[in-house]
Amino acid sequence: MNKLDHEEREILDAFVSGNVKRSKDAAEIQKRHQEYAEAMLRKDARINILLPAKDLRGLQKKALAEGIPYQTLIASILHQYVEGRLHENN
Template identity: 75%
Template sequence: MSRLDQEERELLEAFETGELKRAPHAENIQQRHQKYAEAMFKKDARINIRLSSKDLRGLQKKALAEGIPYQTLVTSILHKYVEGRLHEER
């Protein structure tokens, strides 16, 4: 467990000694968030776009560096933009 930082080691120790307790209604909260995640990542529409081969190669390189398929990266970028969490730097 040497890869854990100090805070992680303290949390693990508290868990192992039984000091940590589940939050009330944790099961319900977990199920609700699971449904949110499933709905958010449900892919039920298809689009086709044209972009430059240079931009496609750039997306593929970034995705490779992140360890994800480039289509997933594009989907993530679009989702963040639509949700207002991706802004252009000026």
Template identity: 75%
Template structure:
């Protein structure tokens, strides 16, 4: 187990004791983030694409390692790319 600094240990102790206070706008923030999640995962379009067998097998292996269906992994990759959060490593 990694060692925690004093501040991290204090936070963990407060959390374990159940004394960690919620933010003042917890309910509003929770509702807003639920709406974000619903909008993000709404799937209302269907596409067909052709991939090489090798690429499909690679995607299926990565999805299995992540514990998700490969179609979900593909949708996630595409979403991250469109949002500008997926970048090629050089």
């Protein structure tokens, strides 16, 4: 396990000892976050795009190495870019 700071250690100890209790609205919060996740992952739009064959083959190889469909990889890359989590390395 990674080294924990004092606060993290206290939280872990409380959890292990059974002293952590759910908040009264935990079920409501969980439901709301489930709805957020479902909305974000909903695939409700289709696009057609022309790519150079070499780029498509490269994407397919990377997807195969990851064990996912290449369309899923492309969608993930686009999502990360839109969310600002994918940056060009210079």
